[in-house]
Structures are given as C-alpha cells and as structure tokens.
Amino acid sequence: MLHHKKLICLAVDDEPPALSLLEQYIDSVPQLELAAACNNAVDALAALQHHTIDLLFLDIQMPQWLGSDFIRTLNCPPKIIFTTAGSKFAVEGLEVNEVDYLLKPISFERFMKAVNKVMETHLSTAPTQNLFTEKESADPHLYFRADRKMIKVSLADILYIESLKDYIRVVTQTKNIITRKSISSLEETLPPQAFIRIHRSFIIALNKIDSYNSEMVEVAKKKLPISRMYKHEVGRLLKLEA
Template identity: 40%
Template sequence: MEKLRCIVLDDEPIGREIIENFVKEIPFLTLTNSFGDPVEALMFLENNSVDIIFSDIQMPKINGLDFVKTLENPPVIIFITAHRDFALDGFETGATDYLVKPVRFDRFLKAVNKAKEYISLKQNSTVHQVNSDRIFIKSNGKLTKILLDEILYIEAQGDYLKIVINNEAYTTLATLKSMDEVLTLPKFFRIQRSFIINLEAIRSLNGNMAELINGKSISIAMNKKEELYQVLGIR
C-alpha cells in the first residue's frame, strides 16, 4: 500500500504540532498539510484528495462535526477532542475513531492502524456489475456471483452491506449508495435509510411494515410509503 496522505486540523498550535509529529513517526503516513483554520482546510480539499483527516472538534467558524458534514465524499475521519461527550456525535458523522486530548502516541497508533485496515478493505472489497442481471461482490476473500433476481433485500450495517438471497447472506464492504446505482426501479426500491428491497419479494404490506417472502419484516420510511404504493400500482 502507498503511504496514506493526511491533513491535520486544529486551531490550537500546540495540539496541531503534537499530531503532526505523531504522523511523521508512522512509516505508512505522510503529512500533506496542516491547518489551524477549517475554512482554509475546506479550500485545500476542493482541489486535493487525502486519505485521513485528523480534526479537532471545538474550533471557531466551523466545528469539526459540521466541517465533516460539508464534505461530499469524506475520507477517513479521526476526531481529536478534549471532551469525551463529543464521541457519540463524532461516530454519527461516520468517524472511524476519536482521540481524547492529551493524545498518547500508543492510542494514536491504534487509531491509524484501524484507519489503515479500513482503507485496505475499502480498496479491496467492492461491488462489480458485469451486466444487467448479475453482480460480483468480494466477500470472505473471494469474488461471488449474485443474480439480481435472487436478491431479497440488502441491508446497510455500518460500512458493510448484508445481501440476502433466500436463506443465504453475504457481507461485503460497500455502501447502499453504490448499490443504488446498480439496483434500480422497477425491480428494486430503497424502502428506508438502511434497506433496499426486491419488490417481487414483498409478501404483504401492513401499515408501515413490509413483510418479505422469507418472513423478514422491514419498516417503511414515512416519506417512502406513498412512492412505494405508487410503484406497486396500489391506489
């Protein structure tokens, strides 16, 4: 693997310097840039790609959580904060880890090793569409062919997808957004934030629940119910 490109964002010079020095100690990391101003970091990221962002949370102008939310395709995020209470909010933005100040080197190393493993998995696990009726996914270290007609539903589980085919299930590192580009109407429908279902797998509808032919019940998002009924031709 090539060196992972990093930037550091912290409005406190001392905190920024500590992380900069930690990055320089890790052989597989390279420090691309460092910022005390989140606006300057955003301008840099418009024209430059990085693999990891080490970001403080409490900063003027834009806090770290809002900073990440402005990124269209965020890289791996590792938050740095003086307050443990921010940890849950950090994970809700999709952060890989968070470090509490004062940051210890051993804890920093653990976080970057976790980031390295995630990036490696992401680079080597994906969904390949070979034609209109089948895909290949990387699962358990091998490429597995899946016929689209056989898929009952796909569930997002963190950074992974669970693809269910009758009584079998496969897990691969991918996003529902990437599957949206492969699985389209009139066959498949994004029924809520975490699920895409095969419309032909629906056995019954009851209120805001859809029961599939394998017995699985999935809730229908309020803003999706009317569209689902229209797609199914139910008036």
C-alpha cells in the same frame, strides 16, 4: 491502503500545540504523509480541494464551526479521526461515521491504534495490514514515555512485557523500560503474529521463546507462567500437549 502507497493526511486543529503534536506523530510514521496542517476549517476546505486526502485528523470543537458540521458539508469525506478535549464531544463523531476519536492529550500509542483501524478499513479489497508489520517499515517500533522523554523501542528487541499494576515493564535485549500504561492497552497495538499474552501479567515475543511446556514459557532465562485463562490460545499457537 495499497502496499506501496502511503496514507495522505490532513491535520486540522485550532490549538497550535495540539496541531504540532499531530504533525510530529504523522511525520514519525513511515506509512503516513502529511499534505497540510490547518488551524481552521476554511483552510482545511482549501487543502481538501488541492490534495487527495485519505485520512483527516479533525478537532471537533473549533471556533465558529464544529468539526462534525464541517464534515457534513463535504460530498465525499475522507476517513476521519476526530480529536477532542472532552469525551462529551465524541458523540458528535458518531453521526458522521468517524473511524475513531482521540482524547487530548493524545498519546503516541493511542494515535497508532487509531491509525491501525484506518488501515484495516481503508480498502476492503486490500489484505488487512498492521502498521507495525508493513513492508515499508524497515524498523517497526513503539515509543514509550519514561524519564521525561519518549523512548523508541524496536519491536524486534522486545523479549517480554510485564504488568506492574498501573505500569508496565518492557524488557528488551539491552534495557528495561518502566512506563505508566496498562498491559491490555499495549496488547491492542502489538502485531498478533509476533506477540502473545500468556498471563494477565505477561506478553511475550514468540520468536524469543527458548523453551516451554504446558505451565510456563522461558524467555532469556526467565520462566514466565502460563495462566489458565490464556492456556488454550497459547496451546494452539505453540502446539502444547495437554
């Protein structure tokens, strides 16, 4: 994707709730633009004829026509992210070279990870861009599910993230959010130039470091340990002395 151009998207799913969720997710990302949303392959084909589509979100298991079979009818298909209610259908995508597949119910974080993969492969001549660091995004952010709602958190506000077994605690300048998620899956969605993992239980924002040494990093008066596993990478970035 060019720096000033959005990815034009088409969403196709025969289930109204799933289609509505995709529309909401696409609309919430500044780098994406929804050209059309269709509940069947016939309407999707018409949309492809009327719009130049960069990215297609396509349900694999649709009545009468599998999404993978539909793709095989296209001469020049766009980038594809398959959606599926069962992982057994994901193998269909491997035969048509999809970028990723999303297992329903689709979380916003997993959606973002898939879109990032598309952005990295969209144009081989363009510099690799991460969705959260695009210049077009005035407020790079993530959404976390807590208290029965999705809570928006600006990346600039995050101090550090702590693993709590099956949950994580996102510590910001104004609040703490606890949500059911693994710290490793969150790490994959964070821009590496802004965040670093220092321990299996901690990820920190690099620009929030108050002090550090070879054993710990201090963020907002909280001393966080640097584990042996991550010491080399932390030392490389922070230029720690042995």
